[in-house]
Amino acid sequence: MEASLAQRMQISTTWVDSYKFPRKSTGSLRFSGRFKEQKRLQVFVSAHYRPVRDENRHRWASFEVSCSCNSSQVSTLESESLQDLFGEEALILKNKSQEIEPYLNGRCIYLVGMMGSGKTTVGKILSRSIRYSFCDCDKLVEQDVGVPSVAEIFEIYGEDFFRDKETEALEKLSTEHRFVVSTGGGAVIRDENWIYMRKGISVWLDVPLEELAQRIAAVGTKSRPLLDNEPGDAYNNAFRRLSTLFEKRHKAYENAKATVSLENIAAKLGYKDVSSITPAMIAIEQNMACVMHYVEGFHLLPAGFGMRMMSLVWPTGRYIAADLKGAVMGVGSEDVLEKHKLQGKPFRYAKAFESISCADRTRLPKATLFLFHQRSKTGTPSDLQPPYPLLSMTILEVNPDIHSIFSYG
Numbered sequence: 001m002e003a004s005l006a007q008r009m010q011i012s013t014t015w016v017d018s019y020k021f022p023r024k025s026t027g028s029l030r031f032s033g034r035f036k037e038q039k040r041l042q043v044f045v046s047a048h049y050r051p052v053r054d055e056n057r058h059r060w061a062s063f064e065v066s067c068s069c070n071s072s073q074v075s076t077l078e079s080e081s082l083q084d085l086f087g088e089e090a091l092i093l094k095n096k097s098q099e100i101e102p103y104l105n106g107r108c109i110y111l112v113g114m115m116g117s118g119k120t121t122v123g124k125i126l127s128r129s130i131r132y133s134f135c136d137c138d139k140l141v142e143q144d145v146g147v148p149s150v151a152e153i154f155e156i157y158g159e160d161f162f163r164d165k166e167t168e169a170l171e172k173l174s175t176e177h178r179f180v181v182s183t184g185g186g187a188v189i190r191d192e193n194w195i196y197m198r199k200g201i202s203v204w205l206d207v208p209l210e211e212l213a214q215r216i217a218a219v220g221t222k223s224r225p226l227l228d229n230e231p232g233d234a235y236n237n238a239f240r241r242l243s244t245l246f247e248k249r250h251k252a253y254e255n256a257k258a259t260v261s262l263e264n265i266a267a268k269l270g271y272k273d274v275s276s277i278t279p280a281m282i283a284i285e286q287n288m289a290c291v292m293h294y295v296e297g298f299h300l301l302p303a304g305f306g307m308r309m310m311s312l313v314w315p316t317g318r319y320i321a322a323d324l325k326g327a328v329m330g331v332g333s334e335d336v337l338e339k340h341k342l343q344g345k346p347f348r349y350a351k352a353f354e355s356i357s358c359a360d361r362t363r364l365p366k367a368t369l370f371l372f373h374q375r376s377k378t379g380t381p382s383d384l385q386p387p388y389p390l391l392s393m394t395i396l397e398v399n400p401d402i403h404s405i406f407s408y409g
């Protein structure tokens with residue numbers, strides 16, 4: 001009875017309409033409800049949400065759902081620590097996610113990275129935010145083999161068997177849409193796996209080895225067979241083992257279409273330590289990384305006003321210049337581009353672009369325009385040379401009612 005009820009609750013999670021629940025001034029949230037089942041069984045469900053702050057002043061929530069049937073306690077469904085997604089970060093994540101969602105076109109997102117890099121933790125947050133399903137590739141293998149843990153699969157059948165099953169799981173997933181997939185840390189080493197992952201957008205979660213070793217030492221190595229069974233200091237063991245694996249794998253991680261580097265995020269936010277970066281912040285960056293994927297196939301050219309804007313050429317050969325607020329200021333043709341390329345130097349906005357009036361904007365094709373803003377040291381276009389450091393980005397939809405839909409930095 002208990003198991004089947006809990007199972008039904010898991011399937012019927014839509015019962016929980018969280019936005020309807022009153023949030024108390026103390027910061028805790030309670031809800032309760034009565035539900036009639038087909039068999040006229042009365043089920044009472046209650047949940048308790050208790051936000052706490054950790055030493056980094058991040059808010060976390062412990063969330064517990066318990067359920068009783070005909071007045072007797074039957075099951076506590078889950079008690080898990082979820083990051084508080086009610087705060088400012090949640091709002092940013094929600095907004096960015098809504099904006100980026102149409103651009104993903106339902107393509108799966110494959111998170112790759114070392115063990116402990118947060119593929120599962122961040123992947124779950126990311127999937128919720130973009131309304132994708134989440135899939136842990138290791139879990140898929142466990143289900144397929146019928147063995148409850150990867151550690152046991154390694155023990156019973158060996159690593160090669162696990163790798164074959166991992167490839168099969170990725171092949172299956174490659175026909176799916178709207179999934180955020182947390183891949184196993186070693187999935188990147190087989191070329192064949194990249195054939196499948198390339199069907200979606202792969203993002204490498206690049207986390208410093210010291211941070212990985214700290215996380216793994218904190219949770220233990222039981223579930224990670226490649227790190228287990230070493231006597232001695234947990235941090236040092238994990239660090240040593242991870243360093244060896246990373247040495248062999250880092251080139252393979254670089255195959256990912258986009259990289260989310262915790263060191264870069266920390267630098268951007270002015271944090272000394274990557275351990276202060278919350279999973280929600282990383283998910284926000286992952287949204288960005290997925291968008292960056294679209295930049296492939298576009299040519300970046302510095303355009304007029306030195307520091308104010310960049311123009312992009314999209315594959316049809318037309319290109320657009322726009323100011324920082326997103327107003328399109330001109331549209332150019334392939335001829336001008338070719339001329340510019342031959343000259344091999346930055347061109348001036350006024351000469352390169354045919355100015356267009358507001359009314360003429362309807363001439364523009366439906367396309368997405370990415371603007372990269374960068375600052376040149378002297379403020380002159382000639383100062384802008386590749387590689388162009390990305391300071392901020394705006395994505396506009398030219399459709400033809402031009403409006404800024406996304407900005408970054």
Ligand SMILES: Nc1ncnc2c1ncn2[C@@H]1O[C@H](COP(=O)(O)OP(=O)(O)O)[C@@H](O)[C@H]1O
Nearest residue numbers: 114115116117118119120121215219277278279
């Ligand atoms: N941004 C983060 N800050 C602190 N701890 C994190 C962060 N992301 C993940 N963790 C912790 O690190 C451990 C490994 O994370 P997990 O998501 O399981 O990694 P992976 O799926 O890449 O192996 C977990 O205990 C998780 O709570």
Ligand SMILES: O=C(O)C1=C[C@@H](OP(=O)(O)O)[C@@H](O)[C@H](O)C1
Nearest residue numbers: 114115116150184185186224225
């Ligand atoms: O790095 C690896 O080779 C592995 C990582 C694990 O996944 P996580 O990265 O999710 O821990 C799991 O697939 C297996 O233990 C092997």
